[in-house]
Amino acid sequence: MLKILRYVLSVIVILFAAYGLITQNFKYSHIMTFFMGLMMLVMGLEEFRKDRKAYGWLFVVVFLFSLFVSIQGFLLS
Incomplete structure (x- = not known):
């Protein structure tokens, strides 16, 4: 379940990044x-599920x- 969610979120991020690079609209x-x-x-x-707590934190x-950075972006734009 988490792997599918990670893939979906990464596709969304790539689409937003590609849109910004192609249109020069950031x-x-x-x-x-x-x-x-x-x-x-x-x-x-x-x-955390793999018991690798250092990377999890x-x-x-x-x-x-x-x-924090994205909330600042929402408030300042």
Whole structure:
């Protein structure tokens, strides 16, 4: 289940990144950052399930940072 969710989120991130690169319109980059953070959270949960706690905590910290950055993007744009 988590693997499928990770793949779906990564496709969404790639689509937003491709749209931004092709059109040179980066106004949706904060949404891409939000979905990338969710992908990091899912990857962290996968690492916790594999009993690799160090990588799990690293992914959770990256999720929190990207969540903070995307919320700033939502508020400033």
